[in-house]
Amino acid sequence: MTDRVTGNTGDDASRAADRRVYAPRITLGSKLRMAVAMVDPLRLAGLCVFVLVWQAVSMMLPSIILPPPLSVARRLATDFLDAPSLSYYGLDQANLYANLLYTVENVVVAVVVGAAIGITAGLVSARFALIRAMIDPLMMTAGTVPILVAAPFLLIWFGVGRASAVCLVIFYVCVILYLFAQRAVVNLNPIYEDFARTLGATQRQILRDVLLPATVPEILGGLKIALAGAWGLEAISELLGAQEGLGKVLEVLAGATDSEGIMATLLLLGLVAVIVDIIAGWAVQRATRWSSSFRSERS
Known part of the structure; x- marks a missing residue:
């Protein structure tokens, strides 16, 4: 009866079902990929260069003046x-x-x-x-x-x-x-x-x-x-x-x-x-x- 009166109720239901079937699902993996894509590679590269320079300079100076990065990170985790x-x-x-x-x-x-x-x-x-x-x-x-x-x-x-x-x-x-x-x-x-x-x-x-x-x-x-x-x-x-x-x-x-x-x-x-x-x-x-x-x- 509804199909005769409206003429398109069945089509609308089928299209809605298709949208539910083919709608993209956001999984945990896709969220992680989106988060990784948001990371600025230049900032990450700058951070790596900073740590490398810190490590290199600390090897030339006594630890009382400039401790190495690993020791500092270990001290942070401990304290x-x-x-x-x-x-x-x-x-x-x-x-x-x-x-x-x-x-x-x-x-x-x-x-x-x-x-x-x-x-x-x-x-x-x-x-x-x-x-x-x-x-x-x-x-x-x-x-x-x-x-x-x-x-x-x-x-x-x-x-x-x-x-x-x-x-x-x-x-x-x-x-x-x-x-x-x-x-x-x-x-x-x-x-x-x-x-x-x-x-x-x-x-x-x-x-x-x-x-x-x-x-x-x-x-x-x-x-x-x-x-x-x-x-x-x-x-x-x-x-x-x-x-x-x-x-x-x-x-x-x-x-x-x-x-x-x-x-x-x-x-x-x-x-x-x-x-x-x-x-x-x-x-x-x-x-x-x-x-x-x-x-x-x-x-």
Whole structure:
């Protein structure tokens, strides 16, 4: 009965069945091949050259000056979960894992808070000339002064705990994101807002549907840059008086002239920073996919 009335129900069912049969299946092997294809061969080659040069130079120098890569990797694996030697230097957490978590938590909190303040201030200052005239001198001055100059003041105000280290990174991230957010709005062609007004869009709709989406790619690029610098700055701030974190580990190992432990800690911090940078780059690419396709269509 259904076939007589519609005349094509059987054909539609058969086509749907064909699509189910011939639809490509994404297996674990195909996912692994896709992941391998995403690896940049130039980066991999650069990493191999770096390790080879490191190994060659370490063979010409004493291990106390430059330990070989294999020894550093072995030390990292040994101290990651249990490093009794660190307890001799007064560290509460005698392993690299717990101190890494402390550093990661500080960076995450500082980047989130600093980005929220910087992006909001940058967007608002770009839209209102009075606010921009008030904030710009402060941000420009903060951007030209070396960030570590503020460290002694933060230590005096907040002590040697977590607050001073987090505030230092917040200060850095806020300045970076303020400049990027403001520039993103200034670089936006006003024709888009004018066109939205001709269609009857309100100021709130322009902000939600035009301004924010158009500035997302540039703001995310600034966030990626700020995140890359936040790791080193957090480690440096922990050197100034923190009781935990990879920066504190570096401080005590430097005092003991433990070059192998120092290199292992730096390697761990670098690996985490590179992994986070790759994830952030992937997230930025996914979030701004529409922007690249829009530019390619226009060109």
